[in-house]
Amino acid sequence: MSAIIEEVVDSASIAAASTKRKSLWLAAIKNPNVIIGGSILLIMLMIGVLAPFLGTVDPTRIDPAGRNKKPGTEITMRLDDGTTVKRVAIMGTDSLGRDIYSRVLYGARVSLAVGVSVAIIAVAIGVVIGLISGYIRWLDGIIMRIMDGLMAIPGILLAIALVSIWRAGLITVVFAIVVPDVPRVVRLVRSIVLTVREEPYVEGAISVGTPSWILMFRHILPNCVAPLIVQGTFLAAAAILVEAALSFLGIGIPPEIPSWGNIMAEGRTLFRVFPHNIFFPGIFLALTVLAINIMGDGLRDTLDPKMSKKV
Helix, strand or coil: CCHHHHHHHHHHHHHHHHHHHHHHHHHHHCCCHHHHHHHHHHHHHHHHHHHHHHHCCCCCCCCHCCCCCCCEEEEEECCCCEEEEEEEEEECECCCCCCCHHHHHHHHHHHHHHHHHHHHHHHHHHHHHHHHHHHHHHHHHHHHHHHHHHCCCCCHHHHHHHHHHHCCCCCHCCCCCCHHHHHHHHHHHHHHHHHCCCCCCHHHHHHHCCCHHEEEEEEEEHHHHHHHHHHHHHHHHHHHHHHHHHHHCCCCCCCCCCHHHHHHHHCCCCCCCCCHHHHHHHHHHHHHHHHHHHHHHHHHHCCCCCCCCCC
């Protein structure tokens, strides 16, 4: 008898939740903010993927004869075999003669990789810890005090400290940004768990002896998906900015790897004379972060139960 009751409870709850999620996702796809932000972000993603084909030269190639050229300047470049070719520096060159246009295109790879990686890793870790904290009462106090301790330290300062301890690199930067972001996800998931576990269908599943791991991953976790996607977009945007700040300070991505932060850091000393070194990577950085935030706002307005409109 208990098995029959459990099956009825599961079927009813899953069917209702599935119908609601489908209607919300359809409304999200039609949201203007999601369309605009997603389109810009897709363009940036394609730029990063197609950088080897869109770029004019090797982004790390040094050309002493073509240093600090303004955008649109024609440059005669000597190749390794001794021959010379003429090309136009679309966005100019930096103090080492490297092509800003190619470096900006390749920099999109680093920024997007950092943003996506931080969002996925932080959400994955935060979901597990948040589910445990919200469902297992005796662990809640211990876990949340640890999270409060991490949140008491400014994220950028904690990231700088972690990067300073280990060797600078892409993995180190991602790890340094993830650590301060995990508590935010944990608190979000925990709040949802504390609310959902009081719902009648969850109490019904508990009454018929459903195992805890099934309750967490089958009944509670689906309710966290929409808020986590919204939170993930804001984490990705913040991660891109933090990576650019760390690289600008010289403790993030190594200089030999093109990134928007590195390009701006290398051009800041000559900014008044050659502003293009900072202007172009800054524009791409601002557009990417703006696109992610716009898309996140659209998803929040649609998927957040407190802000969503009738669909």
